[in-house]
Amino acid sequence: MSDPEHAWRTNYRHPGPWDQALPPLSMVDAFEESARRKGNAPLLDFLGRHYSFAETLDGANRVACGLKALGYGPGDRIGLFLPNVPHYVAAYYGILKLGATVVNFSPLYSVDELAAQVADSGTRLLFTLSATALLPTALKVLDKSGLERLIVGSVAGALPPTKSILYRLFKRAEVAEKPNDPRITAFSQLIANDGACVAPQIDPQTHLALIQYTGGTTGVPKGAMLTHQNLSANARQVAKLDPDLGSSLDRVLGVLPFFHVFANTCVLNRTILTGGEIVMLPRFDAAQALAAINRTKPTALPGVPTMFQALIDHPHAKSTDWSSLKYCISGGAPLPAELKKRFEAETGATLIEGYGLSESSGVVSANPYRGEGKSGTIGQPIVATRVRLVDKEDPSRDAPQGEPGEIVLAGPQIMAGYWDRPETDNTTFCHDANGTRWLRTGDVGQIDEDGFIKIVDRLKDMISVGGFKVFPKHVEEVLYHHPAIKEALVVGMPDPRMGEVPRAYVALNEDAEQVTGDDLRAWLNPQVGKHERVDAVVVRKKLPKTMIGKLSRKDLLLEIAAEGGRPEPLPFREGA
Template structure:
């Protein structure tokens, strides 16, 4: 049997050493160190308006003091119901400086979803902006939950002067006026102070920085409790993956949503650690992202596979648009090999496939930026991170030799536990705080990890276990297929049978029956699908990755 830990310790391909220590540091210490080191350097570029580290630091201090003046303090849960706007960064670090706990809420949440998580987390105050897509929802939650206050930023307030004026003139319908309610405070009023007040001393290893809601391994939303040290360690771990860190201008295109743990670590926190600049977009739009690539010439672009495909498909795309890019971290979903080859061939940038969870502050492992990438793997563990396999049925013992097992991880970035869910903690941790991921994988002789599937996604076909991702990998080899998902659907004889759903590339005329015949010719008998269904689109999650759960809900509803 391969000793996986020995493999990556002796053949570690990331910069530095595997057993590098990450001493306890608060998120505020990291932020303020960068602000002191280069106060005039740009931290944010929002649609052409640039904010220096010094300006953002002043805003952070004013948010913290404004919240304190309202009576909030250490341990209070304060929510962010925001897209990627400058308000997010000031509020995020301001809450942390206060000693409060950030709770991220997706702007895609319905009133009921938002109210439920506000209640579960005990969130007292919520930051949002005056966009019609957000403020009416937040106002309804204010009425039906234990929320005490809203702080509302101006949509136009973060833009350059000319764009701000145009926004006010032509996009007024996209803005909801802030009501005259004492519980609803303007962001500008919150920060009307000197930014100088007494702040608490933080304990990085025990003070909770973030509650990040996740489906976890059971599909039920739970709040992953992440300490300052969890987040700061992961930000430093990710920053150290870059062999050129500190020797080049670090500009990153931030199109992933900050409210998601992937962007929170790989775009926001990691870039603050490096003293780099974030080119922010409120949401991903391929045309707009290409325009920002041309205007700002960023060096990296973290994303999900569907995002990279959308950029290649965008009308007017030219290979020269990507000439500044060197590295693109891909996560959130498996990266099809053909997409990796197409993107790298056209752009000249390298896509680095990695892996992580909300429960791990964002990142567990990645392929090296330079050197051996193994397609279809999630690379080697980050520094100070341990990965091993356990039996799929009994996590207290190893899997049979040579067989896949459930991936369990340990490291400084692993969450403290779930918010008010000791029952869930008992089932998600094994041994001495090793996190069960719910993902099934293999580890090769070089310590590279390959995910086979998720435990909950395995399809039981007449007593055989079938992995949807293996069928999807075969489908992606067909030049007609653009995107695909495989579901296990009830069958009276076999229990379940796989069924594939695909979208096609533009020049393809392939039919479902043709694809089904081709696919089943490349599969084992027990893996064969009952049908291939061609669709115009497949459902995606908030960060743009294909959503098996949503597709299953659509299909069963039909």
């Protein structure tokens, strides 16, 4: 259709109008306003220990004052090398209160990966934990980079008293000793102050709140620069999706990692803004998540498709009380229609597919929480978000009428650019005749007459078969209709005659070991176009996944290259 915005103005299926204003708001002001309203109401539940809004804000104030006393201030980049623990929340908001910029780092990073991003961002100080999975890596980076100081917290200190004792007794092997080094400060020492230092003024529109690293179009990590307004706007946009907001219990199960932009917006910032409660788990474990659902009765669960699959496949799923769970938002990867149907049937919750990028602060679009959505689409844009389709070869022009095009975005949540890489602006953004700046996503999509968006594939993932374009996602969707297939990825393989040919890699359900790749190839190829037919279906025990559990085409290509299957991996950019 020529004007998708008409559909969003006249047939918008999210609560309220599409074109709402989102005035400038700093993340600090958002948190302090919620703390004034909620006071001693619970904000965090960490394995049974509760932290109120007032207590968490006090911790953030003390972090800010402790950092100021160490000589840090506005504009400094300060890193978080942490899983989902209470330290993360206090440090995150304390850094923002200081006027400094948070830099998120995955706890799964190797020494070289962490050191490279510390150097790229100019991170001066790093928060971490006294855990064997984290502290040794942080110490090596402290010695080999420009990093000046570590702040080291204790997991045991954040647990309820009985669990804290058990942790010290039985998890000793997971605790790393903090060396006696003047460059290392205990978290408890950092916050040993009254939290009463004066905070700087923050301009939400220009003040950088977060540097969030993403793979970039060449696979080289680049830091998306997100302002306070970017983050607060996206938190408000996500909150406005919920038709029950303010009228019922708001308790979110936080199993997605906070260091990832999806959880940063949909779990942390959004719930602090709304005055809800976050049930925090340090990492995703299906048994632990099901136990938390039984114990805490959450109302919402943001996650990725593999997470929802793992929950309903677990032996404890049948004995889990799902009755409190209302809405689950799925992102990070396409949501198979069969998984949505099965999850909703077995839990009674609504599973909604959404879409976003690190560059968009987390969320761009979603299907409606209530009412008619469209399976297989990423829904309609969230409030105040504009979406267009541009020509796949020339982003200065609109896509031809009725044809797929590259999805481009504009809205208050769109990043300022990539950190220290102004030269990328010309390829990252395009401009229309009115001078509006649009973020290029690299995703190819269509928009139907109701304003629902469907992703066809990644621009860089298209496979060229004798001059014909093959979208892997289409072939994968067909594969998911086979009852034996649990996971599927399709990639292009070099071919001397056709240039490239599609090849499928699959993981099977547990009761389907007898199914072979030849069986699957014979079943698949008659159902797809001639140029889409795969040369083989390769069965693997598992397919590679990203840090948040979504299938990773990039890592599969790297594995294939390491096995000698491809001369080099295709370029690929991870989204949210």
